Amino acid sequence: MTTVIDATAQAAKFKQEIRAQLATLPERLTLVGVLAAERGPSATYAKYAQKACEEVGALFRLRHATRLDVESVIREANEDPSVHGIMVYYPVFATERDVYLRDSVDPAKDIEGLHSYWARSLYQNRRYLDSQRHLKAILPCTPLAIVKMIEAAGAFARSGRPLEGRTAVVFNRSEVVGRPLASMLAHDGATVYSFDIDGPLMMTPASTPEGAHRVSETSIDRAGALARADIVITGVPSPSFELVSASEIRPGALCINFSTYRNFAPDIEGKAGAFVPRVGPMTVTMALRNALRLFQNARTSGSLRLGADAMSGERD
Amino acid sequence: MTTVIDATAQAAKFKQEIRAQLATLPERLTLVGVLAAERGPSATYAKYAQKACEEVGALFRLRHATRLDVESVIREANEDPSVHGIMVYYPVFATERDVYLRDSVDPAKDIEGLHSYWARSLYQNRRYLDSQRHLKAILPCTPLAIVKMIEAAGAFARSGRPLEGRTAVVFNRSEVVGRPLASMLAHDGATVYSFDIDGPLMMTPASTPEGAHRVSETSIDRAGALARADIVITGVPSPSFELVSASEIRPGALCINFSTYRNFAPDIEGKAGAFVPRVGPMTVTMALRNALRLFQNARTSGSLRLGADAMSGERD
Numbered sequence: 199m200t201t202v203i204d205a206t207a208q209a210a211k212f213k214q215e216i217r218a219q220l221a222t223l224p225e226r227l228t229l230v231g232v233l234a235a236e237r238g239p240s241a242t243y244a245k246y247a248q249k250a251c252e253e254v255g256a257l258f259r260l261r262h263a264t265r266l267d268v269e270s271v272i273r274e275a276n277e278d279p280s281v282h283g284i285m286v287y288y289p290v291f292a293t294e295r296d297v298y299l300r301d302s303v304d305p306a307k308d309i310e311g312l313h314s315y316w317a318r319s320l321y322q323n324r325r326y327l328d329s330q331r332h333l334k335a336i337l338p339c340t341p342l343a344i345v346k347m348i349e350a351a352g353a354f355a356r357s358g359r360p361l362e363g364r365t366a367v368v369f370n371r372s373e374v375v376g377r378p379l380a381s382m383l384a385h386d387g388a389t390v391y392s393f394d395i396d397g398p399l400m401m402t403p404a405s406t407p408e409g410a411h412r413v414s415e416t417s418i419d420r421a422g423a424l425a426r427a428d429i430v431i432t433g434v435p436s437p438s439f440e441l442v443s444a445s446e447i448r449p450g451a452l453c454i455n456f457s458t459y460r461n462f463a464p465d466i467e468g469k470a471g472a473f474v475p476r477v478g479p480m481t482v483t484m485a486l487r488n489a490l491r492l493f494q495n496a497r498t499s500g501s502l503r504l505g506a507d508a509m510s511g512e513r514d
Numbered sequence: 515m516t517t518v519i520d521a522t523a524q525a526a527k528f529k530q531e532i533r534a535q536l537a538t539l540p541e542r543l544t545l546v547g548v549l550a551a552e553r554g555p556s557a558t559y560a561k562y563a564q565k566a567c568e569e570v571g572a573l574f575r576l577r578h579a580t581r582l583d584v585e586s587v588i589r590e591a592n593e594d595p596s597v598h599g600i601m602v603y604y605p606v607f608a609t610e611r612d613v614y615l616r617d618s619v620d621p622a623k624d625i626e627g628l629h630s631y632w633a634r635s636l637y638q639n640r641r642y643l644d645s646q647r648h649l650k651a652i653l654p655c656t657p658l659a660i661v662k663m664i665e666a667a668g669a670f671a672r673s674g675r676p677l678e679g680r681t682a683v684v685f686n687r688s689e690v691v692g693r694p695l696a697s698m699l700a701h702d703g704a705t706v707y708s709f710d711i712d713g714p715l716m717m718t719p720a721s722t723p724e725g726a727h728r729v730s731e732t733s734i735d736r737a738g739a740l741a742r743a744d745i746v747i748t749g750v751p752s753p754s755f756e757l758v759s760a761s762e763i764r765p766g767a768l769c770i771n772f773s774t775y776r777n778f779a780p781d782i783e784g785k786a787g788a789f790v791p792r793v794g795p796m797t798v799t800m801a802l803r804n805a806l807r808l809f810q811n812a813r814t815s816g817s818l819r820l821g822a823d824a825m826s827g828e829r830d
Contacts, residue, residue, distance in 0.1 A: 266715075266729050293712065294689040297613045301630050314617050314630070373610045396609065399582075413582050 201472040208350045209479040216486050217254040227256040229283040230275045234265045240287035250482045265290050269302055276304040283309035283489035309489040311338035320378050323385045323410045333495045336488050341379035343480035351452050351472045359387030359407055365426045366390045370433035384411035391423035427451055432461035444469040517788040524666045525795040532802050533570040543572040545599040546591040550581045556603035563601055566798045581606050585618055592620040599625035599805035625805040627654035636694050639701045639726045649811045652804050657695035659796035660770055667768050667788045675703030675723055681742045682706045686749035700727035707739035743767055748777035760785040
């Protein structure tokens with residue numbers, strides 16, 4: 199029997215917690231969403247964010263912009279002290295220029311955790327920004343949502359690193375989800391096989407929990423990796439991806455799909471231990487959790503401009 | 515009659531100047547090249563850099579690395595006080611991950627001017643890093659090489675902004691060459707039509723020389739833009755690009771090709787005022803010029819770690 203785990207139900211638990219914590223803040227948490235496409239998935243995500251904000255008692259301001267205005271709308275939100283967090287609905291240009299936009303968001307307001315400032319701390323397994331360990335680093339919200347679903351599935355170890363000794367396979371090595379996710383799993387103790395059209399890479403844990411993961415080339419193929427995997431995670435946004443089927447996975451494996459396309463064959467239900475068909479509702483919830491964390495960091499450090507150094511080119 | 519302008523000859527003049535200035539430095543300028551591909555264009559570029567360094571009296575250390583080791587080799591060079599500048603031969607991964615690598619180079623050693631730290635100052639037309647205007651910003655070396663070729667062709671105005679009143683067309687809007695180039699031309703006073711598979715954009719100068727350029731959508735097509743262009747610049751790395759032909763350009767137009775593919779039809783010679791068939795030799799020379807500038811910035815500011823704030827995630 200395969201347990202199907204609903205991300206909406208998990209998200210509800212987190213939202214309850216977030217709502218309770220937001221109620222204790224001295225001001226109302228205010229987020230800005232920046233939307234360049236009036237239709238399609240981006241507009242839908244913006245509606246989800248709106249609804250999630252209402253559920254936790256945060257204020258959500260949706261800013262509509264042309265693609266050429268997105269950058270100035272982001273900069274205004276960076277400068278506006280009444281704004282605590284910013285979400286940008288990508289793609290805007292659907293080119294490398296979107297990376298530039300991601301890095302235009304002040305890291306201290308980047309509730310999606312996509313800025314290269316956060317990517318650097320993630321890859322180096324730096325979980326705090328200060329040596330006193332008061333200021334927590336932000337993790338990108340989709341990878342974080344997936345890790346929380348792994349925890350919800352009961353796949354965390356009771357002691358030591360949460361994924362110590364586990365093997366995971368991730369299909370997708372994008373800079374926004376697959377690569378950070380694979381690194382996070384390795385930092386949590388797992389051996390990870392990361393697959394992309396470019397081939398596989400292997401991420402392994404450091405010898406100490408504080409160390410950064412190691413990456414190496416590997417000759418393992420899909421079949422070999424899946425045969426070892428306790429956790430299989432798919433995020434291939436293409437109808438031509440060969441669906442992961444029951445014959446490929448281990449009995450009891452945890453299967454998680456974060457693609458908008460179906461990446462698992464229906465027959466995995468019955469062989470998998472648990473199946474998470476989608477993580478979307480958890481993703482927006484993790485963005486809210488990040489917003490709360492950034493708000494708390496700002497209160498602790500006495501500045502909303504944490505990370506502003508990474509943004510400024512002006513020096514005196 | 516079309517004057518063909520040879521980038522090698524122009525580069526030689528700059529190298530002579532750079533050589534003279536390097537000779538006055540208290541230590542020998544030392545650059546590191548990071549090469550992940552042992553063959554192909556990257557290996558060739560590395561050889562060019564080696565040769566250019568010899569010509570100006572700089573030390574060049576070529577570091578060979580696997581693609582997975584490139585990042586740690588960059589970080590070592592960032593930390594090594596005997597290294598003044600770093601060049602990385604892309605593509606390494608040929609995915610968005612290369613953007614992450616570009617941003618792993620300490621901006622204070624980024625002689626190619628590819629770090630988002632420099633991109634931000636470029637797009638905002640910030641030519642100095644400090645309010646005293648002692649520390650000069652770095653420009654990306656290929657766009658800079660092209661601007662220097664425009665100057666060499668005698669297309670700069672004698673007063674005011676150098677390209678005041680000129681119209682330019684740029685085919686290519688990549689984040690590393692075409693988009694920064696179009697912005698630089700607009701900052702120099704030109705109206706620029708920037709073409710990409712994604713369509714055209716128009717960049718126009720600010721009302722003051724210190725202002726940042728403006729960008730707008732435009733309905734102009736290739737024929738309309740070329741009919742107005744004093745300067746035509748091409749950088750389309752594809753054999754399927756329809757070559758720019760004599761019938762499309764204005765008599766006397768300055769034509770510059772920076773693609774490794776031929777983007778102009780042979781018949782432009784005769785109608786164009788001047789033709790620059792390649793800029794490669796100037797590109798590596800501009801990287802050396804940037805290296806000298808960064809060295810001087812570091813001496814002025816008393817720190818080689820200029821820009822280090824943009825790199826560090828650790829805060830106390």
